[in-house]
Amino acid sequence: MLDVHEHRRALAGLRRVNRLCSTGRWIAQAIQNGSIKTPNRPIEILDLGCGSGDVAIDVLRRLSPKVPCNITGWDMSPLAIEDANSQWSSHRLRKSLSNSLRFERQNIFEPGLPQRKFDIVYCCLFLHHFDEESAVTVLRNMKSLSRHFVIVDDLRRTTLGWWLAKIGCHLLSRSPVVHFDGPQSVRAAFSIDEAIQISGRADLTQGTMTTHWPQRFLHCWDISC
DSSP: OOOOOHHHHHHHHHHHHHHHHHHHHHHHHHHHHHTTOTTTSEEEEEETTTSHHHHHHHHHHHTTTTTTEEEEESSSSSSHHHHHHHHHHSSSSSSHHGGEEEEOOOOTSSOOOOOOOEEEEEESSSSGSOOOHHHHHHHHHHHEEEEEEEEEEBBOOOHHHHHHHHHHHHHHHHHHHHHHHHHHHEEEEEEEEHHHHHHHHHHOOEEEEEEEETTTTEEEEEEEE
């Protein structure tokens, strides 16, 4: 169990990684490419494993001028949710979009998930934290929570990805947790073939798989078809 100081340093390091990798841009682009139509209401989006909320805030920033949306961030960590609410409370967008973003403590593995449905459910740098069986459970639950789209953006297990994580995490953070977790996360990540196999076991088929910098994959499914 991380102490509070180290956990916050790790969250700050991950925010810098996400900024450098333009994680929010890839998610926002995938959402726009889906061209979901929800007459008379905003698109409802869930960020699963939202961490300190930086990706959700960036996605909202990019989408709000073009696509009315509400984003909910879920994370099992009370500290992450506290950090996310702190990030949002001081963000300039909050003045005009205060009702468009909220963060809630929720564990995707706990029984009795909320019956609420979202138009889009996405996760970023989340799936690689789990073994194959748990990853299948995550994807099944994401599908059950979504009306239209499921989106996964995650690491690819490659040698180049390991070196990028090794070097990048040391440059972007002084947190020893980040220094260890970055390369270790790449080791634990799935290959493209493994990711496709796991999603098939979760009844997510006919998805669109693309790759992008730095050694990541973006896997999207239209479940409304």
